[in-house]
Amino acid sequence: MKARLPQGYTAPRNNMSSMIKQAQKMQEQMEKAQEEINAKEYSTTVGGGVVEIKMTGDKVLRSITLKPEIVDPEAIEDLQDLIVSGVNEVLRKVEEETEGRMNEISGGLNIPGLF
Template sequence: MKARLPQGYSAPRNNMSQMIKQAQKMQEQMEKAQEEINAKEYTTTVGGGVVEIKMTGDKVLRSITLKPEIVDPEAIEDLQDLIVSGVNEVLRQVESETETRMNDISGGLNIPGLY
């Protein structure tokens, strides 16, 4: 008696081809998402709004804006701390959005070195 394959069964070859197509589509979506993230500008403020920092998604620092009331020669260390804090916060924004977008595309697969 011959074994019969279930109706609708596709040979592994077709399955592999489909997996490759899905991987290519996922790669294209990730590249597009990364381009969109890179083009976006991220802004954060620290110190109650006296320091504003803008950075692009590809982590290029665009500007640091200081309100006049924060510029006190006696408080230079405080100002430096605010700037460092702001730069770190805007970097976290970029990294968080990148991770979220890539996880959405990859279905949550943790692929080392992906982004």
């Protein structure tokens, strides 16, 4: 007795070739997403809005804006702390979006060193 294949059955394509093409497509999508993230500007405010930090997605600090009321010669340490806090917060936003976008593309697959 001869085994019969179901009607409409086609042999699977070369699985390795398909995986390579899929990986290349994912890499292209990740590169595009990274370019979009790099071009975007992120901002945050700290200290109740008296310090605003703006940074690009490729982590270039664009501006720090201070409200006049924060500039008190006796509060220099507070000002420095707010600036550090703001820079760290905006960096966290960039990292969070980068990770989220890459997870969308990779389907949550964690590939060390990929981004």
